[in-house]
Amino acid sequence: MNSIVNGHILTMDGEDFKDGFIIVENGKIMNIGDMKEYDYDVVNTIDVKGKYLLPGLVDCHTHLGMINDSASKSNSDSNEICGAIQPQLHVLDAINIFDRGFEDARSSGVTSVVVCPGSANVIGGQCTAIKTSPGDCVDQMIIKKTVAVKAALGENTKNMYRAKDKAPATRMGIAALLRQTLIETKIYKKKKEKDDTLYDFRLESLLSVMDKKLPLKIHAHRSDDICTALRIAKEFNIAISLEHCTEGLRVAQQLKDAEVPIVVGPLLIARGKDELKNQSVFTPKAFYDAGLKFAIMSDHPCMPVNFLLLSAIVASRYGLPEKEALKAVTIYPAEIAGIDHKVGSLSLGKDADILVFDGDPMDARSNVVSTFIDGKLVYSIR
Numbered sequence: 001m002n003s004i005v006n007g008h009i010l011t012m013d014g015e016d017f018k019d020g021f022i023i024v025e026n027g028k029i030m031n032i033g034d035m036k037e038y039d040y041d042v043v044n045t046i047d048v049k050g051k052y053l054l055p056g057l058v059d060c061h062t063h064l065g066m067i068n069d070s071a072s073k074s075n076s077d078s079n080e081i082c083g084a085i086q087p088q089l090h091v092l093d094a095i096n097i098f099d100r101g102f103e104d105a106r107s108s109g110v111t112s113v114v115v116c117p118g119s120a121n122v123i124g125g126q127c128t129a130i131k132t133s134p135g136d137c138v139d140q141m142i143i144k145k146t147v148a149v150k151a152a153l154g155e156n157t158k159n160m161y162r163a164k165d166k167a168p169a170t171r172m173g174i175a176a177l178l179r180q181t182l183i184e185t186k187i188y189k190k191k192k193e194k195d196d197t198l199y200d201f202r203l204e205s206l207l208s209v210m211d212k213k214l215p216l217k218i219h220a221h222r223s224d225d226i227c228t229a230l231r232i233a234k235e236f237n238i239a240i241s242l243e244h245c246t247e248g249l250r251v252a253q254q255l256k257d258a259e260v261p262i263v264v265g266p267l268l269i270a271r272g273k274d275e276l277k278n279q280s281v282f283t284p285k286a287f288y289d290a291g292l293k294f295a296i297m298s299d300h301p302c303m304p305v306n307f308l309l310l311s312a313i314v315a316s317r318y319g320l321p322e323k324e325a326l327k328a329v330t331i332y333p334a335e336i337a338g339i340d341h342k343v344g345s346l347s348l349g350k351d352a353d354i355l356v357f358d359g360d361p362m363d364a365r366s367n368v369v370s371t372f373i374d375g376k377l378v379y380s381i382r
Helices: 100-107 155-163 171-194 201-210 223-236 248-258 283-289 305-317 322-327 331-337
Strands: 002-009 017-025 028-034 044-047 052-055 057-062 110-115 123-131 142-152 216-220 240-244 262-264 294-296 354-357 368-373 376-380
Touching (some): 100 110, 100 305, 110 142, 110 305, 142 331, 155 171, 171 201, 223 240, 248 262, 294 305, 294 331, 305 322
Parallel strands (some): 240 262, 262 294
Antiparallel strands (some): 002 017, 052 354, 123 142
């Protein structure tokens, strides 16, 4: 049993404590409360007087370990560009956990990430949720093996296959191919109910989407692509999340009516393509005002994973309430990824993923002093 005492605790899910303690045992949070209630005889006690405690940050859209740091194209494994429909692919088979991005994540407080295939394909493969803790093999780091299936609408997919003089080369073609695949899966599901010997490796990966056990994680920047995503989700009665959602404000009412989770960002990059011309640091505040639930992503390496908290700080600088900004990089992404029973807040029974800051986390001058994952110290400032 270990204890962290005298910290200003921001739980992200319930009561905060200006002078509080956390009890950790077997990698889990066993108790949390005000120091007035502290009555433990613990050998391993860490006194963090004057410091802030926050749950480990959660980044629910990255390509961490798939597009390696300082890498050439030959060392990028995010897109299998031999065919536009690839639901059978799984990112676990392409994550290099010795990539420097994992160190950057730990040093900046990002303890959990969702790793996704890229957006070159209409369906790019399956996404996973993992810890950023040091290890020998990615299998040791899994929070939830499969959290979503990645899909993409818009320029990335269109330009990839137009360059090959293949379909889909238009937005119409992308939407049609996505529909065709979902129809094929629907037919396959019905046939399999009558004949359980049937097995299609590619379509098996989409059965959980058809049963609403997994969402389609749909890359969509432009408002017309967002509307297409909503339309297809309604047609097939499937769950989706909208990734990037750059022009979401243009269709805010449709998003609110659909109650679709949104993962916005990356916020701190240049408008490097046509789809990003309406990108704005005011978007999180505007989403909040419109009553939309969202998380903030890094999209690492498009924006480095160590800028995730800075993105929340910038969003707050442009009007998003500070508590909502912190939730957008902790509990909200955990909820969207379906891993909030383990991470995203400092709560009883959850993983002891704990950050220690030398000042207010929403002050850009503050530093991560220590990062704990599953109760183990994985980073300490020097």
